[in-house]
Amino acid sequence: MRNVCSLLSLVFVAALVIAVPLSAHSQTLTPFDPTGSTSTFPFSINPAGAITGFYSDASFANHGFLRDADGTITTFDAPGAAQGTFPQQINPAGSIAGYYTDASSVNHGFVRAADGTIRTFEAPGAGPHTFQGTTASSINPGGRSQETTPTRPSLLTASSAL
Amino acid sequence: MFELGTSGFSVPRGFLRAADGTITANVDPANTFSSNPGAINPNGTIAGYYEDISAAWHFFLRSKGGVFTTFDIPGTRQIFFATFNQRDTVTGTYPDASFVIHSFLRTAHGAITTIEAPGAGTGFFQGTFVNSINPAGTITGHYTDTNYVAHGFVWSK
Numbered sequence: 453m454r455n456v457c458s459l460l461s462l463v464f465v466a467a468l469v470i471a472v473p474l475s476a477h478s479q480t481l482t483p484f485d486p487t488g489s490t491s492t493f494p495f496s497i498n499p500a501g502a503i504t505g506f507y508s509d510a511s512f513a514n515h516g517f518l519r520d521a522d523g524t525i526t527t528f529d530a531p532g533a534a535q536g537t538f539p540q541q542i543n544p545a546g547s548i549a550g551y552y553t554d555a556s557s558v559n560h561g562f563v564r565a566a567d568g569t570i571r572t573f574e575a576p577g578a579g580p581h582t583f584q585g586t587t588a589s590s591i592n593p594g595g596r597s598q599e600t601t602p603t604r605p606s607l608l609t610a611s612s613a614l
Numbered sequence: 615m616f617e618l619g620t621s622g623f624s625v626p627r628g629f630l631r632a633a634d635g636t637i638t639a640n641v642d643p644a645n646t647f648s649s650n651p652g653a654i655n656p657n658g659t660i661a662g663y664y665e666d667i668s669a670a671w672h673f674f675l676r677s678k679g680g681v682f683t684t685f686d687i688p689g690t691r692q693i694f695f696a697t698f699n700q701r702d703t704v705t706g707t708y709p710d711a712s713f714v715i716h717s718f719l720r721t722a723h724g725a726i727t728t729i730e731a732p733g734a735g736t737g738f739f740q741g742t743f744v745n746s747i748n749p750a751g752t753i754t755g756h757y758t759d760t761n762y763v764a765h766g767f768v769w770s771k
Contacts, residue, residue: 492766494754496746503754
């Protein structure tokens with residue numbers, strides 16, 4: 453009888469030991485950083501698991517990135533992005549909307565297609581001065597982006613023509 | 615098509631704007647002092663968070679018909695962020711009493727899972743921040759380590 457109790461206790465403890473790792477392994481957290489990153493900020497994930505965001509490098513320059521579901525990371529900069537590229541959202545088709553800041557600290561919208569092509573755009577009425585401009589914040593499944601203009605806080609919609 | 619936002623300068627309250635321009639003001643739970651309805655899904659459900667008149671912070675879901683579900687995450691001192699997906703799975707970020715940052719996932723059935731990056735620091739304003747969730751419930755965000763360096767992560771269950 454004593455041996456049976458000991459055996460049962462052993463089985464119970466073993467079950468606990470096995471159960472804890474199983475619970476811990478039911479979640480997976482995978483860290484990632486683009487090469488050269490000193491700070492990484494993912495902003496959006498689409499149904500396929502593709503992630504976009506921006507990172508800072510050792511020179512304090514900010515760049516956009518796309519991380520595919522398989523872990524492959526592609527970095528990119530919008531044309532004229534002297535002070536940084538800031539992707540905000542990725543849609544199911546893999547198009548990315550965001551904004552970039554030029555050398556005069558003026559913001560401009562961009563849409564990056566899944567093939568890597570980047571188009572820039574300006575919201576009507578966007579101011580041309582420092583800290584003014586266009587900041588695209590979202591993109592819908594059809595590839596249309598929404599942007600705001602700091603000088604005119606109304607929400608506009610413009611075709612990204614992608 | 616709906617748009618969400620907050621109105622009011624010092625005490626923000628939620629509003630809902632339909633595609634035809636119709637605005638529904640104060641889409642907030644009862645006893646709200648200030649609110650942030652941060653996300654709306656294709657079903658018309660809204661997810662967000664609010665501070666009540668007793669200065670306590672809570673998360674909420676508002677169905678398209680205007681029915682509210684509120685819930686709390688133990689240890690929440692304040693709330694920084696909340697978003698969700700088409701399946702009403704909510705994810706959010708909050709600081710604890712020591713201002714260490716934590717994140718969570720809440721299923722539509724109310725099951726809560728904490729999200730803590732293994733490399734996240736436990737000092738002031740260090741921890742795990744979520745930013746986005748997809749329909750499958752996969753989450754991306756970043757964590758700050760003990761040197762306040764931010765790293766990206768992807769989380770799934």
